Amino acid sequence: MADLPAPDADAARHSQQLEALLRAEILQAGGFIPFSRFMERCLYAPGLGYYSAGSTKFGTAGDFVTAPELGPLFAGCIAAAVAPVLQQLGPDAGFVEIGGGSGAFAEVALKRLLALDALPARYAILEPSADLRERQRERLGRTLIPPVFELVEWLDGPPEAEWNGVLFANEVIDALPTPRFTLREGEVFEEHVAVDGEGRFVRQDRPADALLAAAVRHVERYLGTVFPDGYRSELLPHLPYWLQAVMGGLGEGAMLFVDYGYPRREYYQPQRDSGTLRAFYRHQVHNDAYLWPGLQDLTASVDFTALAEAGTQAGFELAGYCTQSVFLLGNGLPQLLEEAEARAPAERLQRLRNEARQLTLPSEMGERFQVMGFSRGVDLDAAFLAGDLTWRL
Numbered sequence: 001m002a003d004l005p006a007p008d009a010d011a012a013r014h015s016q017q018l019e020a021l022l023r024a025e026i027l028q029a030g031g032f033i034p035f036s037r038f039m040e041r042c043l044y045a046p047g048l049g050y051y052s053a054g055s056t057k058f059g060t061a062g063d064f065v066t067a068p069e070l071g072p073l074f075a076g077c078i079a080a081a082v083a084p085v086l087q088q089l090g091p092d093a094g095f096v097e098i099g100g101g102s103g104a105f106a107e108v109a110l111k112r113l114l115a116l117d118a119l120p121a122r123y124a125i126l127e128p129s130a131d132l133r134e135r136q137r138e139r140l141g142r143t144l145i146p147p148v149f150e151l152v153e154w155l156d157g158p159p160e161a162e163w164n165g166v167l168f169a170n171e172v173i174d175a176l177p178t179p180r181f182t183l184r185e186g187e188v189f190e191e192h193v194a195v196d197g198e199g200r201f202v203r204q205d206r207p208a209d210a211l212l213a214a215a216v217r218h219v220e221r222y223l224g225t226v227f228p229d230g231y232r233s234e235l236l237p238h239l240p241y242w243l244q245a246v247m248g249g250l251g252e253g254a255m256l257f258v259d260y261g262y263p264r265r266e267y268y269q270p271q272r273d274s275g276t277l278r279a280f281y282r283h284q285v286h287n288d289a290y291l292w293p294g295l296q297d298l299t300a301s302v303d304f305t306a307l308a309e310a311g312t313q314a315g316f317e318l319a320g321y322c323t324q325s326v327f328l329l330g331n332g333l334p335q336l337l338e339e340a341e342a343r344a345p346a347e348r349l350q351r352l353r354n355e356a357r358q359l360t361l362p363s364e365m366g367e368r369f370q371v372m373g374f375s376r377g378v379d380l381d382a383a384f385l386a387g388d389l390t391w392r393l
Helices: 009-028 035-044 074-091 105-117 128-145 211-224 237-247 304-313 324-330 333-343 346-360
Strands: 094-098 120-125 151-156 162-170 180-184 187-195 201-207 232-234 249-262 278-281 283-288 297-299 317-323 369-378
Touching: 009 187, 035 187, 035 297, 074 105, 074 120, 074 249, 074 333, 074 346, 105 120, 105 128, 128 151, 128 324, 151 283, 151 333, 162 237, 162 346, 201 369, 237 304, 249 304, 304 317, 304 369, 317 324, 324 333, 324 346, 324 369, 333 346
Parallel strands: 094 120, 094 162, 120 151, 162 249
Antiparallel strands: 180 187, 180 232, 187 201, 249 369, 278 283, 278 297, 317 369
């Protein structure tokens, strides 16, 4: 795309390697693969996928900025919200973070939990990227006092043994490889990726399998309408299975998810007939999912109604749902900002205030990002008292 900065020679060669891998897989599969598989390989192919390779993803030097990368306020508020849960569960409670990013969230959250006398017995990071694991380990080893750093461990998979505690994920569900569907003559088709005569990736629609077709019909029944022919969007029929997998043996405790998305009736609005899939590259957003595989992030917005269904199906109560702005303001953001400003040198004051604005303004992250919590055997409802929006689901 003409308005995007071209990758350098090394990055271009990296992308070409992944393109060759994808073409070979498509050929071996008979000429096409589901888009969800294409997305999975673009993001997670060992050594080549966007999250598996060593390039910088987060912050001003990467492709996008997540809330924890802005500064200490986001993680401090999350820690304040879940501290009562950890205290209710006692000294053996654990904390599992899915996808630890640069380690910025864990650093601040652990410091805040220490200050609140709510440290977990262990802080586990479920991180599939070996490169990110090393970055997290280096950062936390450098910034945490040794007794706190010793609580941190990295998991190769979800905790299998029984455990009680808090499961947390920020901007994780949007990166789950998602099937895309469309309608033709009232029938459900699934988007696939093929290769044309010039070796370019092209879209190909094929009849959907029973799981995806049933999931689309479920959404139609919920909406009380049918999708018109040509309507195209995303749907995660495997979301309940993913959730039950990542929680592992979680018994009593809470789950908290932060991501961008909509309730179902807003997600599948008639005018949103091309879906929500988009690519992030060098802080620019575009819609060419086939451009430079491995060099750009691919994401789709979250259907929070589907997440609510998945959480309750897993045996948890829906504790609350609200915008990120309401959640942070209701869980101590003004007080944290005041404390941070009192400690900060003069040159950092404006940065802190900009961070608070970016986290809460409707035109920034404040309303685009949503927070959803689940609980079992503990009370998380207080974290959502500032403005629960479950009625929108």
